[in-house]
Structure formats: C-alpha cells, structure tokens
Amino acid sequence: MPERDLSEVIDALERFAAAEDAWGPLEAGRPELRERAAWLRDQLGRVPSPLVAVLFGGTGTGKSTLLNALAGARIAETGAHRPTTEEPTVYHPPGIPQDFGAARYVQSERLGDLVLVDTPDTDSIRTEHCARVEELLERADVVLFCVTQQKYKNEKSLALLRPLKNERKVVCIQTRADEDADIRDDWLERLRSEGFRIDHCYRISAEHALHRKLGDGPAGDEFEFGRLEEYLDHKLPPERRSIKEDNLAGAVRNTLDAAAAKVYGRDAELGELLCRLESLENGIGPVIFSELQDKLLSEGPAWVAAFGEAVSEGAFGLVGTLYRILHWLRMAPSRVIGKLSLAGLLQSSLRPSGSAEGGAPGVGSDDAYLRHVSERFTREHAEANAYLSRAGFDVVGFDEWQRDFVVELRGRLDERLGPVRERMARRARLMTRWLLPVLELLWFVPFLYTVGSPIVRYYWNLVRYGEIVLPETDFLARSAAMLGVVVLIELAAFAYLVRWSGRRLRARSRKDLAKAFVGSGFGFAKQRGEVERARERLEDLEALRRAVSPSG
Ligand SMILES: Nc1nc2c(ncn2[C@@H]2O[C@H](COP(=O)(O)OP(=O)(O)O)[C@@H](O)[C@H]2O)c(=O)[nH]1
Ligand SMILES: [Mg+2]
Secondary structure, X not given: OOHHHHHHHHHHHHHHHHOOOOEHHHHHHHHHHHHHHHHHHHHHHOOOOOEEXXXXXXXXXXXXXXXXXXXXXXXXXXXXXXXXXXXXXXXXXXOOOOOOOOOEXXXXXXXXXXXXXXXXXXXXXXXXXXXXXXXXXXXXXEEEEEXXXXXXXXXHHHHHHHHHOOOOEEEEEEXXXXXOOOOHHHHXXXXXXXXOOEEEEEEEOHHHHHHHHHXXXXXXXXXXXXXXHHHHHHHOHHHHHHHHHHHHHHHHHHHHHHXXXXXXXXXXXXXXXXXXXXXXXXXXXXXXXXHHHHHHHOOHHHHHHHHHHHHHHHOOHHHHHHHHHHHHHHHHHHHHHXXXXXXXXXXXXXXXXXXXXXXXXXXXXXHHHHHHHHHHHHHHHHHHHHHHHHHOEOOOOHHHXXXXXXXXXXXXXXXXXXXXXXXXXXXXXXXXXXXXXXXXXXXXXXXXHXXXXXXXXXXXXXXXXXXXXXXXXXXXXXXXHHHHHHHHHHHHHHHHHHHHHHHHHXXXXXXXXXXXXXXXXXXXXXXXXXXXXXXXXXXXXXXXXXXXXXXX
C-alpha cells in the first residue's frame, strides 16, 4: 500500500478515533485506538529514515556475537554467563537521531541505510529486559529472529512476536550452526502454521565469522553468514520503503481487526434494539393521538373559540364590532379558566408564532398538560432503558426523558398545527374581508332606503305639486327597529358561520394530527439516533477495513 494511501487511511482512522461514541463498546476502545493512530502516524513519518533491524531472541542465542561479527568489532557484550546484555547496543550510520532511549550508540560509516539494534534477552530472569525489548520491537522494521537448536521452541520469544505478526518483516536466523543440527524446516513450519510470513532464513556461525574478522581465534565454517551479511548490507536497504509500507499496512489492518473484534457481531444486536425501540414508539403514538383525539379534537368549543379569536382580530364595521364584543363577552370566563384547560393549549398552539400574546396564557400550563400526558409512559421508558443499558448505552432517568419527550411532543404538535393555523387564518380573512362587507351592505342599503325614501318623497312633492305632504313621522323609529332586527339576524348568522367553520376545521385537523403521532416514531427519537449513529460507526469501521484489506 503506497505511502499516500496509508496517510489517507490513517487520517480516517484518526477521525474515527476522535469522534465520541454514545455506545459503550465503541467508546471503551477509543483511547487505545487513538493511541494506535498516533503511533501509526509517527511510523508513517519514519518511512524516509533508515531501516531498523532488531536482533531478537532468547538468552545466549548469539545475538550480541552476531552483531559483533557484522560490525567486525566487539561493540556488544557477549558471554556464556546469562544474561550478559544489560544495555542494548545501537549500531547506526552517521547522522541519525539517537532516539532509542538508554543504549550504547555505536556509529559506523560502513552502514548505509540500516540501523542494527542488539536487545537484552527475552527469556532472561530480569523482567525489565522484557519491557525494554518490547519497546525496541516497537521501533523495529525488521526483526532478526535468532534461535538455537535448544531454544527454537521457546514460547516466551514467540509470545512477544505474535502481536506483531504482519506488522514487522521477520528474518529467521539459526545460530551456532557449527555446533547444532539444522532445525530450520521444523522451525519455519511452526512459524508458518502460526501465520507468520517468512521469506528469508539463514543458518550461521557468528562465532567463526567474528574470529575470521578479528583474526583472534580458530576460523571455521561460517555456514550462511556471508549470505546473511550480503542480504543485510545490499538487499535489505533498497527494499526499505516497501518493507515499511507493508509493515504499516499490516499494522493498520491489525488495529482495525482488533477494534472490529471488540464489536464483532453486535450490529445485529443494534438492529434488534432499534426494532424494540420502534415497537415501543408504535405503542406510544396511538395513545397520544387518542388522548388528543379525546380531548383536543373533541373539544368543539375550544376550536370555535380559537377560530372566533382569529375572526374577531380582523373584524370591523357594525356587525364586526358587535361580533367582537360578543366574542369578548363569551370568552371572559374561559380567559381565566382557559389557562388550565385544553382550550388554552389549543389557543396557544394556534396563535401565530411570535405574536405578542404568544407567551401569555397557558404556555407553561399546556406544557404541564403535555407532561401529564407523558406520565403514562413510565413502563415504556423503563423497558427502553433496560434494552439500551443491556446493549451498552447510557440511559437517562425518567425526569430527563420526560423533558425531551415534552419538547418533542410540543414540536410535533406545533409542526402539525402550523398548517391548521394557516388554514384558520385564511378562513378568518375570508370571513372578515368578504363576508363582513356584504353584511355591511345588507343592513346599510335597506336602512338608507327606509330613512332616505320618505325624505326624497317629501322634497319631490314639494317641487312637483308645490304642496306639503307630511311624511310619516315615525319613519325614523321604524327604520331603527328594522336596522336592529337586520343587524341581529346578520350577527346571528355570522356567529353561526364562525361556529360552523371552527368545527369543520377541527374535523380537518384530525388527519394532520394522526399523521404526527401514528405510524412515525415518537418518544425515543434521541435514543434511536444514538443507536443509528453506533451502527453508522460500525459501518465506517467496516468500510475502513475493506479499504485496507489485501484483496480490496
Ligand atoms: N559455538 C558457537 N558459539 C556461539 C555462537 N554465537 C554465540 N556463541 C556463544 O554463545 C554465548 C552467548 O552469546 P551472546 O552473543 O552473548 O548471546 P546473546 O545472549 O544472544 O547476546 C557466547 O559465549 C558466545 O561465544 C556461534 O555461532 N557458535
Ligand atoms: Mg546479548
């Protein structure tokens, strides 16, 4: 996997690890994932720097001797008494940072792009050695795994190497070939059966090679030491970039696999949880709807009052003014009681939002009504909490849940009553702009006629016949009476129409309200959101794994 793709994957991993989770199993793995992402980022930064090969293996397997033989000098302590190597030796080319911690640093012009690190022994009695070895393995690009015939079955070294499978290139070296039989086939078989990929294995005598180089002892067969040296000096360094990239890709894969293993198979569980929450919600919606239907929708007078309010706001003229007075008188008692009743809820819900009175009657009290409605769902809340906490989600107490519930309920109500409110305003406008002027004409024209015609007739007779014909003297009284009757009839008709329209509106709103509460999830929106988010996160994780899978 090329460095640029690796960088993108690490970016994605960092983003994934940075986002908080409401779901326990993912959240629990997040700190570790963050740490790993930071380590991967650090490793990515080291791609251009020299390759680090770490000599690794049990006590007395000849690691230090091998380093000395490669260096052609006794730079690391060796010995038959174990453990000998207390302090790691870092054999490095000039100009690299000495950032391997406390170690003996030996610089050499001979080394090109390779840093060789000799480690303390892994099966040593000193436990701090093991920690130090693990630390150095972290930095390794290549592990030079040294064993002898006696020690190649040692579990301790393998246990340290196992978590790094596919994250480090492993080169196998059987040492002390001058004394021991060849165990490579058996050893490699073992490693491969564990899933290690090994493509280089050497059988050497470092002791003989060292003697040859120093000229201080009996020379003898060095076995494949020459080939190993050639490999380390000339073959390995040019592969530096691809080795590091392969290691990193393996590390990313291992990281994602480990994260995925923690939540393995739990997606189905989340799906089931969603179903359970939905079925609880499907129980709540109809209950609320029937509550509203029983109360809100059946309260005809409340609707008539709400519509009457809208009409009287725009009413004018004689009939209009009389209607306003009538409405005001009729509403006087409910102005006090209404604060506590459903009419109050309806009034405040249907009042245009942002109107000056919006905050006045019953806003707190209708939420009290909604709270009262929500009291019925303690069982659903407890059941949902049981499901949620079993799956690993945080749960909230009834009070907090109820607060959200009321907010959601109010939101739905407002959302659904919005169109109703508009319809109501439209009808009210129709009545005041068109009906009222007609009614005004209907009383005004006959009134004008009854008052005006006797006067006209009087003047006509005066001009035409020059005689005075006394008009009827009671025409003013009769006109006033007629006016009263006509206006009363009109007022009654108008009030009846308002009432009729209010009730019609109620019937039409039923459908809208049903839509708000029946069939669409209600009550656990927040919790469902969290579960859905957890599922999305699982999908993200899977997508990341697909992106780095060797086949993809
Ligand atoms: N015969 C033989 N002895 C070796 C060879 N390599 C190392 N030794 C001896 O094994 C002992 C332990 O070697 P050392 O390099 O200190 O092992 P380390 O603990 O793995 O670093 C020393 O006494 C070495 O002389 C080898 O190739 N052949
Ligand atoms: Mg040693």
